[in-house]
Amino acid sequence: MNAPTPISHLAPEIKQRVIAGEFIEALKARFASACSTAMAVREQHGRDESAFVSVPPPSVVVFAQSTKDIADAVKLAAQYSVPVIPFGVGSSLEGHLLAVQGGMSLDVSKMDKILSINAEDLTVTVQPGVTRMQLNQELKSTGLFFPIDPGANASLGGMCATRASGTNAVRYGTMRENVLALEVVSAEGEIIRTGTRAKKSSAGYDLTRLFIGSEGTLGVLSEITLKIYPLPEAISAAICSFPSIEAAVRTTIQIIQMGIPIARVELIDKNSVRMVNAHSKLTLAEQPLLLMEFHGSPDSVKEQATSVQEIATEFGGEEFEWASTPEERTRLWSARHNTYFAALQSRPGCRAISTDTCVPISRLADCLLESVEETEASGLSYFLVGHVGDGNFHFGYLIDPNNEHERSTAEALNHKLVARALSMGGTCSGEHGIGLHKMGFLIDEAGEGAVQMMRTIKKALDPQNIMNPGKIFSV
Amino acid sequence: MNAPTPISHLAPEIKQRVIAGEFIEALKARFASACSTAMAVREQHGRDESAFVSVPPPSVVVFAQSTKDIADAVKLAAQYSVPVIPFGVGSSLEGHLLAVQGGMSLDVSKMDKILSINAEDLTVTVQPGVTRMQLNQELKSTGLFFPIDPGANASLGGMCATRASGTNAVRYGTMRENVLALEVVSAEGEIIRTGTRAKKSSAGYDLTRLFIGSEGTLGVLSEITLKIYPLPEAISAAICSFPSIEAAVRTTIQIIQMGIPIARVELIDKNSVRMVNAHSKLTLAEQPLLLMEFHGSPDSVKEQATSVQEIATEFGGEEFEWASTPEERTRLWSARHNTYFAALQSRPGCRAISTDTCVPISRLADCLLESVEETEASGLSYFLVGHVGDGNFHFGYLIDPNNEHERSTAEALNHKLVARALSMGGTCSGEHGIGLHKMGFLIDEAGEGAVQMMRTIKKALDPQNIMNPGKIFSV
Numbered sequence: 010m011n012a013p014t015p016i017s018h019l020a021p022e023i024k025q026r027v028i029a030g031e032f033i034e035a036l037k038a039r040f041a042s043a044c045s046t047a048m049a050v051r052e053q054h055g056r057d058e059s060a061f062v063s064v065p066p067p068s069v070v071v072f073a074q075s076t077k078d079i080a081d082a083v084k085l086a087a088q089y090s091v092p093v094i095p096f097g098v099g100s101s102l103e104g105h106l107l108a109v110q111g112g113m114s115l116d117v118s119k120m121d122k123i124l125s126i127n128a129e130d131l132t133v134t135v136q137p138g139v140t141r142m143q144l145n146q147e148l149k150s151t152g153l154f155f156p157i158d159p160g161a162n163a164s165l166g167g168m169c170a171t172r173a174s175g176t177n178a179v180r181y182g183t184m185r186e187n188v189l190a191l192e193v194v195s196a197e198g199e200i201i202r203t204g205t206r207a208k209k210s211s212a213g214y215d216l217t218r219l220f221i222g223s224e225g226t227l228g229v230l231s232e233i234t235l236k237i238y239p240l241p242e243a244i245s246a247a248i249c250s251f252p253s254i255e256a257a258v259r260t261t262i263q264i265i266q267m268g269i270p271i272a273r274v275e276l277i278d279k280n281s282v283r284m285v286n287a288h289s290k291l292t293l294a295e296q297p298l299l300l301m302e303f304h305g306s307p308d309s310v311k312e313q314a315t316s317v318q319e320i321a322t323e324f325g326g327e328e329f330e331w332a333s334t335p336e337e338r339t340r341l342w343s344a345r346h347n348t349y350f351a352a353l354q355s356r357p358g359c360r361a362i363s364t365d366t367c368v369p370i371s372r373l374a375d376c377l378l379e380s381v382e383e384t385e386a387s388g389l390s391y392f393l394v395g396h397v398g399d400g401n402f403h404f405g406y407l408i409d410p411n412n413e414h415e416r417s418t419a420e421a422l423n424h425k426l427v428a429r430a431l432s433m434g435g436t437c438s439g440e441h442g443i444g445l446h447k448m449g450f451l452i453d454e455a456g457e458g459a460v461q462m463m464r465t466i467k468k469a470l471d472p473q474n475i476m477n478p479g480k481i482f483s484v
Numbered sequence: 485m486n487a488p489t490p491i492s493h494l495a496p497e498i499k500q501r502v503i504a505g506e507f508i509e510a511l512k513a514r515f516a517s518a519c520s521t522a523m524a525v526r527e528q529h530g531r532d533e534s535a536f537v538s539v540p541p542p543s544v545v546v547f548a549q550s551t552k553d554i555a556d557a558v559k560l561a562a563q564y565s566v567p568v569i570p571f572g573v574g575s576s577l578e579g580h581l582l583a584v585q586g587g588m589s590l591d592v593s594k595m596d597k598i599l600s601i602n603a604e605d606l607t608v609t610v611q612p613g614v615t616r617m618q619l620n621q622e623l624k625s626t627g628l629f630f631p632i633d634p635g636a637n638a639s640l641g642g643m644c645a646t647r648a649s650g651t652n653a654v655r656y657g658t659m660r661e662n663v664l665a666l667e668v669v670s671a672e673g674e675i676i677r678t679g680t681r682a683k684k685s686s687a688g689y690d691l692t693r694l695f696i697g698s699e700g701t702l703g704v705l706s707e708i709t710l711k712i713y714p715l716p717e718a719i720s721a722a723i724c725s726f727p728s729i730e731a732a733v734r735t736t737i738q739i740i741q742m743g744i745p746i747a748r749v750e751l752i753d754k755n756s757v758r759m760v761n762a763h764s765k766l767t768l769a770e771q772p773l774l775l776m777e778f779h780g781s782p783d784s785v786k787e788q789a790t791s792v793q794e795i796a797t798e799f800g801g802e803e804f805e806w807a808s809t810p811e812e813r814t815r816l817w818s819a820r821h822n823t824y825f826a827a828l829q830s831r832p833g834c835r836a837i838s839t840d841t842c843v844p845i846s847r848l849a850d851c852l853l854e855s856v857e858e859t860e861a862s863g864l865s866y867f868l869v870g871h872v873g874d875g876n877f878h879f880g881y882l883i884d885p886n887n888e889h890e891r892s893t894a895e896a897l898n899h900k901l902v903a904r905a906l907s908m909g910g911t912c913s914g915e916h917g918i919g920l921h922k923m924g925f926l927i928d929e930a931g932e933g934a935v936q937m938m939r940t941i942k943k944a945l946d947p948q949n950i951m952n953p954g955k956i957f958s959v
Contacts, residue, residue: 129846185690201934201937208875209649212911212930213935213956215693216938218694219693223689239742268713308783312781312783367683370605370606371605435682441686442687456676459678462670463689463691466941470940481689
C-alpha cells in the first residue's frame with residue numbers, strides 16, 4: 010500500500026477542501042454543539058437586511074459564549090487561513106455578513122450579558138451581543154439611558170463595527186463619540202484592551218476609534234464600554250407638518266445653525282408617512298413632517314420648543330402636535346424606527362436599496378431637493394427619511410429583486426446622489442458603513458491614497474486577510 | 485588619482501555623516517533661507533516646556549509655508565532616512581519635540597492661515613500653525629468660537645497631535661471630538677485627506693482619529709477642519725471657595741452625576757491660588773476653589789448656577805463670587821491658564837514636572853486626596869489644578885533641575901499617582917500625550933499587546949521609522 014499523498018502535494022482546490030474539512034473537525038472538537046454546519050443555520054448567517062444578491066453561505070457557524078471562545082475560534086481560523094465573519098443580529102444594510110470569500114460566521118449573539126453598570130460614572134460595560142433595546146430595558150430602573158438608536162434593534166457589537174448612529178445623534182453623537190473602551194480579539198486570536206473608563210485620554214494611538222467602524226475587518230469585538238446618560242428631567246415630542254420637503258429642511262437648517270440643543274429632528278416624507286400609517290396604524294397627515302424631541306429641564310424644553318415653533322411657522326409649518334403621554338411618544342418613535350420594514354411591506358416581495366449620504370447642513374436642502382426631483386422622475390417606488398439635524402438622510406428605493414431594470418435604475422440614482430453629496434463636501438455613508446456595496450464610493454470620497462493607507466493598516470494587523478475579507482476595500 | 489571611496493564602503497558613522505551632509509545640502513537647495521542650521525534656531529527647536537534633560541538639538545530646521553513644502557521636506561527625509569520632528573509653537577509638556585534620534589525639525593508655525601470659515605456649517609479649516617487664540621480672535625466677528633483650550637496658546641496642529649483638551653472639555657469634548665477632517669503628509673511624503681465636512685460618517689477606517697493623538701509619529705498634519713460653536717447667548721463665570729479640596733471635589737462629582745451641563749469646572753488648590761494671585765495680581769482667598777462657567781440661554785444659565793450653588797452649599801462651599809463683566813471673566817480664565825507659568829515664577833530657576841492622570845469621576849476624590857497626602861508628605865513644592873469635571877487633574881512638582889533628589893522624588897510621586905489612577909480604571913495621560921516620559925506608563929495602562937498593535941501600525945505606515953521616532957513607544 011502507498012502512503013497517502015502529503016497535503017502539500019495536492020492540487021490547490023483539493024488541498025483547500027482538505028484544509029476546510031480539517032478546520033471544521035477542529036472547530037467541532039473544540040465547540041461541540043456550539044459549532045453548526047446545518048444548512049438552515051448557515052443560510053441564516055449568510056445574509057443580512059440588504060438587497061444584495063446572495064452568495065453561498067459560510068461553511069460553518071460558531072456560537073461564541075465568551076471572549077475565550079472568540080479567541081479560540083479565531084486562532085483556529087488563523088491556523089487554517091479561513092475567513093472569520095463576526096455576526097451579531099444580522100441587521101446590516103450593506104452586505105457586511107455575506108461570506109463572499111467563504112469561511113466561518115462567528116455568532117456572538119449569545120454573548121448578551123451586561124457586565125457592569127457604573128451609574129456614578131455614567132458608563133456601562135457589555136458583551137457584544139447585547140442589543141440596544143435590551144440595554145435600555147436593563148438601564149430603565151437606574152434612570153439612565155443609551156441614546157444611539159439605528160432603526161433595527163441591532164447588537165452593540167454590530168453598532169460599533171459600523172460606527173452606527175440614529176435619531177439621537179444630533180445631540181448625543183454617534184458610536185464614535187460614545188464608546189470609551191473595547192476588548193478586542195486580534196486576527197491572531199490575541200485579547201487586547203483599548204481605552205479605559207476615563208472620560209478622556211491622550212495615551213497612545215486611538216485604537217478604540219480605529220476599531221469603531223472597521224466592519225469586522227481588523228478583529229472581533231468581545232467587550233464594549235459605553236457612555237450612558239441621565240434620562241432628561243423633561244422630554245417632549247412633537248410632530249410638525251410642512252407644505253413641502255424644502256420647508257421642513259430649511260426649518261431644520263435654521264434650528265441647527267442657531268445652536269438650539271434639540272435632541273432629535275427627523276424628516277419623514279409623504280411616502281414614508283403613508284407606509285408608516287399603514288404599518289403602525291397611525292393617522293398622520295400625508296405631508297412631509299418633522300418628528301422632533303426636546304430634552305432638558307422643563308423650562309429648557311419649553312424654551313427650545315417655542316424657538317423651534319417660531320422657526321417652523323416662518324417656513325409655513327403647522328402648529329405642533331404634541332405626544333401627550335410617554336406611550337404616545339414611544340408609539341411615534343417606534344413607527345419611525347419601523348419605516349424600513351413598513352416600506353418593505355408596502356410592496357410585497359420587494360427589497361430596499363437604502364442610500365446613506367450625509368452632507369454639511371448648509372448643503373442639505375440643495376442635495377435633498379435635487380435628489381428628490383431625480384428620484385420622482387425615475388418612476389421608482391421610494392421613501393425618504395432623514396436624520397436631517399446631522400445632514401444625513403436615506404432614500405429607500407423599493408425594487409423587485411428580480412427586475413434588473415429596477416435594480417440598475419436604483420443603482421444609478423444612488424450613484425448620482427453620492428456624487429452630488431461628495432461634491433458638496435459630504436460622505437457616501439453617514440451610518441451604515443461601506444460593506445460590499447460602497448467600495449467604489451469610498452475611493453471616490455477618500456481618494457486612492459487614503460484607501461491605500463487603510464489597506465496598509467489592514468495588511469499589518471491581519472496579514473492573512475482572514476477578518477471579514479472583501480469588505481470596505483479589496484486588498 | 486584614486487576615485488573617492490564609494491559611500492557604501494564607508495564606516496557606518498562616517499557614512500551617516502556624509503548622508504546627513506548631503507541631506508542638508510538637498511534641503512538648502514530646495515528651501516534656501518527657509519532652511520536653517522544656525523545653532524540658536526536649532527536649540528530653540530530642540531526643547532519644549534517640559535523638565536526633560538536636554539538632548540542635542542536637531543541638525544536642521546525647515547520652515548514650511550505650504551503643504552507642498554511639508555511634502556517635499558518629508559520626501560527628502562525619507563530619501564535620506566532622516567528623522568522628522570513636526571514643530572508648532574513648542575508648548576509640549578512631554579518632550580515631544582526633542583530630537584532624541586537627531587534629524588530635522590519641521591516648523592509649521594508660518595502656516596498660520598485660516599483657510600475658510602463655514603459659519604453656516606459651524607466648521608473652520610485652518611493650517612496647522614494657527615494657534616487657538618488666533619483662531620478665536622479671527623472668529624470673534626462671526627459670533628462663533630472654538631472651545632478647546634490647553635493652558636498654552638498652542639498651535640492647532642500640536643493640539644491635534646497630542647489629542648489636547650482643556651477647561652471646556654467637560655461640555656464640548658476634546659480634540660478627539662472636535663476635528664472633522666485632516667490633510668496629512670504621510671511618511672512617504674504623500675498628501676492624503678481624511679474625513680469630510682459632514683458631521684458624521686461611517687466611510688472606512690477612522691484615519692482622522694488615528695492621527696489625532698499620534699504625536700507626529702505617523703505623518704505631518706498640513707490642514708485641519710474643526711467644529712466651531714455659536715457663542716452662548718449667556719455666559720456666567722463664578723468662583724466658589726471651599727474649606728477643603730475634598731469638599732470642592734465632592735461638589736464637582738455631584739454636578740457631573742446630576743448631568744448639569746456646566747461648561748467649565750476647574751479645581752485650583754491653595755498653592756495655585758497663591759501663585760496665581762502673585763503672577764496675575766489677583767486677590768483670591770487662599771483656599772481651594774472651583775472656577776466655573778455656565779453657558780446657555782439666560783434662563784438656563786440661571787437654572788444651572790442655582791443648582792450648582794445648592795450642591796456647593798451642601799458641601800460647605802461659600803457664596804459664589806460672580807465675574808461681573810466679560811473683562812473680569814477673561815482675567816480669571818487667563819489667570820487659570822497661566823497657572824503653569826505662575827508656578828514656575830514662584831520658584832526662580834525651577835522646572836515643573838506635570839502629572840496628567842484622569843480617572844472615572846466616581847474615583848476622583850479617592851485618587852486626588854490620597855495623592856495630595858502623599859505629595860504633602862514628600863516636602864516638595866507643588867501646585868494642583870484640575871479639569872475636575874472630566875476627572876483629569878495636574879500636580880506640578882516644582883523641582884530644581886540640578887537637584888537629583890528632588891527629581892527622583894517627583895518621579896516617584898508621579899509613578900505612584902499613575903499606578904493609583906490605573907488601578908481605578910483611569911489613564912496616565914488625560915491630555916498631554918505620552919511623549920518621552922510616559923512610555924512605561926503606556927505599557928502599564930494599555931498592556932504589551934495593545935502597545936504592540938500600535939507599533940505594528942507605526943511600522944506599517946512608517947517603515948523607516950523617520951516620523952518623530954522614539955516617542956510614545958520604542959519601536
